[in-house]
Amino acid sequence: MKTLRKKDTRIPRRPLLWLAAALLFTLPPMFETLLSWVPMLFLVALAAKFWMEPKGYRLRSLIWKLILVALILFLLFFSYGSLRGMEPGVSLIVLLTSVKILEAHTAREFHIMIMVAWVLCLCGFFLSQNLAIALCLLIAFILPLVALIQFHCGLSSAFWPPVRSAGKLLTQATPLIILLFLFFPRISTGLRFQIAPQRGASAGFSDRLSPGSVAFLANSSEIAFRVEFPDGKIPTLGAMYWRGVVMWHGEGLEWEAEKSPAVLSRASQGPPGGEAIRQWITIEPHDARWMFALDWPVNSPSGAKLAPGNYLLSDQPIHKPRRYEVVSYREIPDNRLHSGEREPVLQVPASISPAARALAQSWATEKAQPRAIVNKALEFFRTQGFRYSFSPGEYGKNDLDEFLFHRRLGFCEHYAASFATLMRLAGIPARVVTGYLGGEYNEIGQFFLVRQADAHAWCEVWFPDSGWERVDPTAVVAPDRVNLGLNFFLERRAAAGQLDNTQSVFARQLARWPIFGRARLGWQTLSYAWDTRVLSFDGDEQASFFASVGMAGHGPIFFIVGSLSFATALLALYAGWTHLRTRPGGNRVKIVYETFCRKAARLGAPRNPAEGPLDFSVRATRLLPNESERIRRIANTYIALRYAPAPDPMMLEQFAKEVNAFVRAS
Amino acid sequence: MRQAAPSKSRFPLSPTTSFAGLLFVLVAIWYAASSQNNAASYLLLFALASVFLVSIPWTFSNLGGLQITVESVKPTFAGQEISLPVEVTNGSRATRYGLALALPDLGDAHERIDEIPAGKAARTVLRFPAAIRGEHEVGRLQLTSAYPLGFLRVMKQLPSPQRYVVYPKPAGEQRLPTETARSGQSSSRRELGEGDDFAGVRAYVRGESQRHIDWKAVARGQALMTKQFTAESDGLLYLDFAAVRLDDLEARLSQLALWVIEAERARRPYGLRLPTIEIPPSLGEPHLHRCLHALALFK
Numbered sequence: 001m002k003t004l005r006k007k008d009t010r011i012p013r014r015p016l017l018w019l020a021a022a023l024l025f026t027l028p029p030m031f032e033t034l035l036s037w038v039p040m041l042f043l044v045a046l047a048a049k050f051w052m053e054p055k056g057y058r059l060r061s062l063i064w065k066l067i068l069v070a071l072i073l074f075l076l077f078f079s080y081g082s083l084r085g086m087e088p089g090v091s092l093i094v095l096l097t098s099v100k101i102l103e104a105h106t107a108r109e110f111h112i113m114i115m116v117a118w119v120l121c122l123c124g125f126f127l128s129q130n131l132a133i134a135l136c137l138l139i140a141f142i143l144p145l146v147a148l149i150q151f152h153c154g155l156s157s158a159f160w161p162p163v164r165s166a167g168k169l170l171t172q173a174t175p176l177i178i179l180l181f182l183f184f185p186r187i188s189t190g191l192r193f194q195i196a197p198q199r200g201a202s203a204g205f206s207d208r209l210s211p212g213s214v215a216f217l218a219n220s221s222e223i224a225f226r227v228e229f230p231d232g233k234i235p236t237l238g239a240m241y242w243r244g245v246v247m248w249h250g251e252g253l254e255w256e257a258e259k260s261p262a263v264l265s266r267a268s269q270g271p272p273g274g275e276a277i278r279q280w281i282t283i284e285p286h287d288a289r290w291m292f293a294l295d296w297p298v299n300s301p302s303g304a305k306l307a308p309g310n311y312l313l314s315d316q317p318i319h320k321p322r323r324y325e326v327v328s329y330r331e332i333p334d335n336r337l338h339s340g341e342r343e344p345v346l347q348v349p350a351s352i353s354p355a356a357r358a359l360a361q362s363w364a365t366e367k368a369q370p371r372a373i374v375n376k377a378l379e380f381f382r383t384q385g386f387r388y389s390f391s392p393g394e395y396g397k398n399d400l401d402e403f404l405f406h407r408r409l410g411f412c413e414h415y416a417a418s419f420a421t422l423m424r425l426a427g428i429p430a431r432v433v434t435g436y437l438g439g440e441y442n443e444i445g446q447f448f449l450v451r452q453a454d455a456h457a458w459c460e461v462w463f464p465d466s467g468w469e470r471v472d473p474t475a476v477v478a479p480d481r482v483n484l485g486l487n488f489f490l491e492r493r494a495a496a497g498q499l500d501n502t503q504s505v506f507a508r509q510l511a512r513w514p515i516f517g518r519a520r521l522g523w524q525t526l527s528y529a530w531d532t533r534v535l536s537f538d539g540d541e542q543a544s545f546f547a548s549v550g551m552a553g554h555g556p557i558f559f560i561v562g563s564l565s566f567a568t569a570l571l572a573l574y575a576g577w578t579h580l581r582t583r584p585g586g587n588r589v590k591i592v593y594e595t596f597c598r599k600a601a602r603l604g605a606p607r608n609p610a611e612g613p614l615d616f617s618v619r620a621t622r623l624l625p626n627e628s629e630r631i632r633r634i635a636n637t638y639i640a641l642r643y644a645p646a647p648d649p650m651m652l653e654q655f656a657k658e659v660n661a662f663v664r665a666s
Numbered sequence: 667m668r669q670a671a672p673s674k675s676r677f678p679l680s681p682t683t684s685f686a687g688l689l690f691v692l693v694a695i696w697y698a699a700s701s702q703n704n705a706a707s708y709l710l711l712f713a714l715a716s717v718f719l720v721s722i723p724w725t726f727s728n729l730g731g732l733q734i735t736v737e738s739v740k741p742t743f744a745g746q747e748i749s750l751p752v753e754v755t756n757g758s759r760a761t762r763y764g765l766a767l768a769l770p771d772l773g774d775a776h777e778r779i780d781e782i783p784a785g786k787a788a789r790t791v792l793r794f795p796a797a798i799r800g801e802h803e804v805g806r807l808q809l810t811s812a813y814p815l816g817f818l819r820v821m822k823q824l825p826s827p828q829r830y831v832v833y834p835k836p837a838g839e840q841r842l843p844t845e846t847a848r849s850g851q852s853s854s855r856r857e858l859g860e861g862d863d864f865a866g867v868r869a870y871v872r873g874e875s876q877r878h879i880d881w882k883a884v885a886r887g888q889a890l891m892t893k894q895f896t897a898e899s900d901g902l903l904y905l906d907f908a909a910v911r912l913d914d915l916e917a918r919l920s921q922l923a924l925w926v927i928e929a930e931r932a933r934r935p936y937g938l939r940l941p942t943i944e945i946p947p948s949l950g951e952p953h954l955h956r957c958l959h960a961l962a963l964f965k
Binding site for chain 1: 691704719816
């Protein structure tokens with residue numbers, strides 16, 4: 001008896017398989033962000049479980065469990081340095097789950113593992129929220145449902161019905177999900193714990209421009225931000241300079257931004273010139289405070305400020321996708337340089353070599369006009385055999401001479417930094433701006449996608465008559481980079497055999513397929529919609545949504561009660577409908593006959609449950625002699641209908657009429 | 667066959683233990699989502715909550731249109747297992763999944779029914795130990811289902827009028843009385859010849875009636891034999907309640923049950939005499955059950 005019961009509570013194989021699949025689908029975000037041995041151990045535990053289960057092995061001994069947990073804690077502490085923070089926390093959950101997998105055996109533990117799978121989904125969303133991960137986690141969310149349905153359906157159930165049931169359940173839940181997502185108030189718990197993941201160097205952009213820092217990004221296809229132009233005013237690709245950070249401190253080839261810049265005082269701003277270009281920018285999280293806008297932004301979105309040099313800075317580090325609106329103008333006329341500001345923008349480090357100083361001096365003595373000096377410098381870059389390359393080799397920060405007079409091979413940051421340094425040496429105020437240049441237009445979603453690879457650095461010089469003006473020395477060295485974008489530039493180079501980038505040739509050819517191209521654009525659009533419609537829908541967005549549907553000004557309780565009661569009403573409707581749809585009594589003949597029996601019982605002739613219709617009619621005619629004719633007819637029709645292979649509908653109607661008339665007549 | 671009538675006394679839905687787990691996970695996700703202001707986590711929260719909410723009507727309606735019919739139960743001896751054949755009919759127009767049938771009044775006997783398609787029926791047998799002799803009511807039949815997600819359980823209890831009989835456990839030290847008990851004044855006398863009860867075989871004598879030839883033995887290649895029968899006129903084996911020298915009532919009944927079985931096995935016609943009832947001597951299955959039944963119901 002006892003062994004039987006034990007067998008009964010064992011986890012059947014198929015739900016276990018579904019659960020294992022669910023756990024596998026929670027892994028991709030882990031592989032992306034956690035130390036790779038953590039999800040690897042998890043995989044090993046899963047594999048071990050499938051090896052152990054048929055043999056009846058499992059982790060039983062408490063001592064071994066404790067040793068494993070201690071080992072895990074030690075390993076985590078050893079590799080992360082602490083157990084606090086996002087990654088160690090999630091790693092701990094993942095590893096403890098691995099131990100649980102080895103141990104799990106009973107139905108109760110199966111249910112616990114289901115819950116753990118959902119918690120792992122949550123962890124996944126904390127680690128990454130992009131569309132691909134979200135789809136993975138969607139599957140990881142659904143599979144436990146399938147496992148549960150399979151489990152509660154019984155063991156003999158086939159493969160597909162649970163999947164279908166899960167699909168049906170999810171379809172029916174979708175309206176509720178949307179309702180709750182829109183209306184359930186996003187209350188802030190106040191107890192904020194900051195567990196943002198630490199991103200690697202790939203997110204790239206920094207407040208320091210050093211040789212190679214932009215070229216490092218040239219291979220990164222990660223998205224920096226996406227832009228929509230709601231008014232349809234789109235600048236040309238070559239003029240799409242996305243202003244990021246302005247760097248004021250130059251040290252040869254290395255430039256640096258202000259650590260904590262002040263707020264740009266409004267008083268120094270004149271009325272902008274040119275037409276206003278409105279942009280909706282959705283920025284990817286980069287854990288820093290940079291925000292981007294077309295050259296020159298004039299307003300700052302909420303939660304951000306305009307720093308001196310007219311660049312945007314967020315008040316808080318950006319840990320999740322953020323959407324903001326910003327207006328830019330082609331030029332800002334009033335760019336006065338006050339007396340106190342002139343000094344810093346002419347500063348050059350003492351380490352600059354005499355040769356570089358002499359070069360700049362020669363331009364300054366030759367030409368008096370600042371514009372002429374700038375042109376002279378640009379001509380120097382154009383004519384002296386400078387080449388554009390994103391692998392120009394190593395440069396130190398004092399290698400200005402090496403770059404200017406010997407190697408003459410550089411990426412945009414080398415040109416921008418050296419040009420700005422030379423301008424300062426020649427007595428012209430100059431600064432370096434980093435940001436992005438160009439972008440890829442998505443005609444399906446009608447937005448521009450700017451990747452990390454589009455990172456760019458350029459210069460701004462100050463003219464007494466017009467103020468700060470953009471000068472891009474890269475444009476004279478490699479005009480195609482500016483006009484066509486980096487991708488086209490690289491492609492052309494590859495075609496000309498100047499790049500031995502063999503592994504990407506296949507990818508590039510694939511990318512030229514029209515279907516592939518459409519699919520890529522479609523995916524990007526979907527991903528954009530996910531980021532802008534779903535991920536950016538936070539408390540503020542919700543408040544403006546409420547305002548737009550005329551429900552502003554209600555407290556969170558109103559919305560909680562409202563959305564829950566609406567959900568309940570929906571559910572009640574659904575339950576009623578299900579009940580109607582599946583209620584018994586497909587057999588109308590039987591129902592009508594039961595009505596007849598009830599009526600007869602009321603008249604004093606109750607039918608015995610074991611009595612056949614014929615026997616009953618005989619008895620009933622004796623009890624109700626007035627109705628004998630009708631009772632006999634009803635009985636005969638009933639027998640004919642009940643035992644006919646396919647009841648005649650006409651006859652059924654007649655039967656129903658007879659039963660109806662039965663009581664009225666008496 | 668008796669049909670169980672539904673009783674509608676209590677609310678049929680109740681949470682299971684894994685519901686507590688779900689609540690915990692929901693609260694955890696809500697807390698994490700709201701403190702991180704993480705829209706994707708909110709989506710996970712709402713998806714989980716909505717799926718659970720939608721599953722409520724699923725669970726609730728999963729027992730709709732089900733009828734239970736209990737079939738007649740074969741009597742058994744105390745200490746053995748009772749088998750209760752049950753038929754569950756699905757009168758609704760939807761397939762019903764993952765049902766568990768139990769007898770809450772009779773221990774933890776339960777049986778799973780995985781699936782009953784619309785309009786079909788499923789048969790199962792509930793087994794439970796028969797502890798005490800006598801006639802008992804099956805009591806309530808309980809149908810439960812946690813389908814589809816197992817966070818809620820729906821329950822339907824149907825009282826069944828079906829009864830079953832448990833015979834006393836055959837046990838005892840005393841040997842079956844060899845001397846036939848006196849029934850009243852007459853003495854026991856056994857006569858071979860015409861009668862109902864088979865007593866043995868002897869060699870066939872030519873000229874005898876062929877009616878009693880053991881043809882089966884002939885078929886086995888043996889010589890012709892004649893079967894002999896006894897008819898007991900008045901010298902009878904009466905198993906008497908008063909003759910059992912035991913104090914305990916149950917032990918006495920057990921002893922009597924054992925004797926009944928032994929007598930039946932030995933093919934000695936026997937009668938049963940209880941203070942309340944007297945069953946005249948006979949042999950055969952119906953007689954055996956009649957006696958055991960009388961023992962079971964004795965008070």
